[in-house]
Amino acid sequence: MKFKIFNTYPISISLSPNTEEDDIKLALKLIFSPGKWRKGGEISVLEQEFKNYFEAKEAVSFNSGRSAFLAILKSLDLKEGDEVLLQAFTCNAAVNPILYFGLRPVFVDCDRSFNLDPEDLANKITERSKVVVVQHTFGQPARMDEVLKICDKNKLILIEDCAHSLGAEYKGKKVGTFGKAAFFSFGRDKIISSVYGGMVVSNDPEIGKKVRDFQKKCSFPLSSWILQQLLHPVLVNYLVLPAYRFPSFGKIILNTLQLTMVLSKAVSKEEKRGKLTSYFPKKFPNALAILALNQFRKLEKFNNHREKIAKIYIEELRDRFEFQEGLKGTKRIFMRFPILIKKGQDTDKILREARKKKILLDDGWRKTPIVPPDTDLEKMRYRVGECKNAEDIAKRIINLPTHINISEEDARRIAKLLKKM
Ligand SMILES: Cc1ncc(COP(=O)(O)O)c(C=O)c1O
Structure with missing residues (x-):
């Protein structure tokens, strides 16, 4: 079922990107093993x-x-x-x-x-x-x-x-x-x-x-918090992502699940204003350690795949965009593949156009030197203008997905779309 979903649309950079069928099955099993x-x-x-x-x-x-x-x-x-x-x-x-x-x-x-x-x-x-x-x-x-x-x-x-x-x-x-x-x-x-x-x-x-x-x-997190995280791979893959075939509808579903606390958010409102919530610091619960262990054993496969996808972006886009500089003597892991658009161009517009083609590229790493974009910089004690390069990168960046559910064909589609723009 999952592969049907991923072989069609949407293509998304976020929303539980690393999960494969075995990860979802594992999460499902754990939901019923409190x-x-x-x-x-x-x-x-x-x-x-x-x-x-x-x-x-x-x-x-x-x-x-x-x-x-x-x-x-x-x-x-x-x-x-x-x-x-x-x-x-x-x-x-x-x-x-x-x-x-x-x-x-x-x-x-x-x-x-x-x-x-x-x-x-x-x-x-x-x-x-x-x-x-x-x-x-x-x-x-x-x-x-x-x-x-x-x-x-x-x-x-x-x-x-x-x-x-x-x-x-x-x-x-x-x-x-x-x-x-x-x-x-x-x-x-x-x-x-x-x-x-x-x-x-x-x-x-x-x-x-x-x-x-x-x-x-430290204490363990509450059971309700653990359940939220176990539900995430299941609901995101079988409900939220398919709903994102119609992006506004997908957003409504995701927001509703987060507002009703069925799913967690990556960062809370309080954290965007400089305050950690009582969810942190806590011990790592065993159920999530089981999920992490399953993923850790696939690390090499994930990172090799990322590299293969990154090579496609490099080949297709090297003449059009500035890339993150790769340093000599380093083995890089392409968690994302960032590109920088020209000064004065509007990333919002490009992301909107991509969204129309059911390619969701907004991962929150943009617009501001401390992400996500609605973070209160003053509360972070960051003075606007103090890190000019970081601000420039934040304004011009678009991240492209490299995760295990992105096929070579998906990567070429994304590159083609960007070239047209
Ligand atoms: C650069 C960086 N450092 C630290 C963290 C914190 O990690 P976590 O979300 O697991 O708390 C994140 C992610 O949110 C991050 O992107």
Whole structure:
């Protein structure tokens, strides 16, 4: 049934993009097995598989990347007002854990790889700077040699935000192994997905222990929250996505399911205004660990497919659009394939035209240096104009889908449509 749906329309960048038939069946089975929802053996199996994959001393799971990041910050013994440097063109979920502890986010501009610009990083360091968070945007590793050098010279703690980059490498070394600790996300449209979920990976015994102790003190999410996440792959694939064949109708169905709390949103209203909700931080529930484990075992297949689709976009669109710069010596994971349209052109118009052809390209990573677009920048402590490159990228970006449910034919259709515009 699912393949019928995906072989026709719509083509969508978001809306549970990684789920295959086995993932949906697994979620369905789990809905009817509430005894497995909270505690269970799969949590530690997933943690162990992460430890093995990264050859790391510790891997500690949480119910989201933002909870995992919060746990790392908690382990660092920082004081209120200490500065955490991170790049602009990020998600509010990467800023809120900083605000949660009364720390000060300092935004660094990005380069043409859409990652932290080392030169701007060096310029923004002050006496209060304590931590640098390096994000590997859309799976493109950042300029780690330069970032490491700056951290070393200024005695700054390096944390990696690997929410987009599970499987990527920098000079033959996996991203997530460069800093004191790294965090990963299994959010609904990430590299692998259990709708919500996250992991801390660390080779530092002291941080590893503190994060583990913190996890022990966290409670499990409510059963109603776990059920919401289990319903997500099922309802999105069998109800919401088919309804999106008529995009306005699909939107009504999705909004109704979210308003009635049958499905969760990726970020809440409160989070867009700088406040974490009581859903975070929490332990990773076993049912979602089962989903994440099933996806983690398909990581290579997913990332190989992404690369194949990205090659089609490169081949078809290289003469027409500016791309995210790929850096030498990096193995990139194409979580999305971003293109930049010409200055002065309107991305809204292009997305509207694509929507008419039942191609849904709006993934929320656009318009503003801290996404999604209705995030309150002032509450994030971002001053408009402070990161000009990030703002320029946000204005001109359109992300193209690369996930496992996009066929080569879909990619060529998308490219053809963009070329016409
Ligand atoms: C760059 C980045 N960092 C951190 C996060 C937080 O991950 P999560 O949604 O699992 O809390 C996200 C996703 O929302 C993200 O895109």
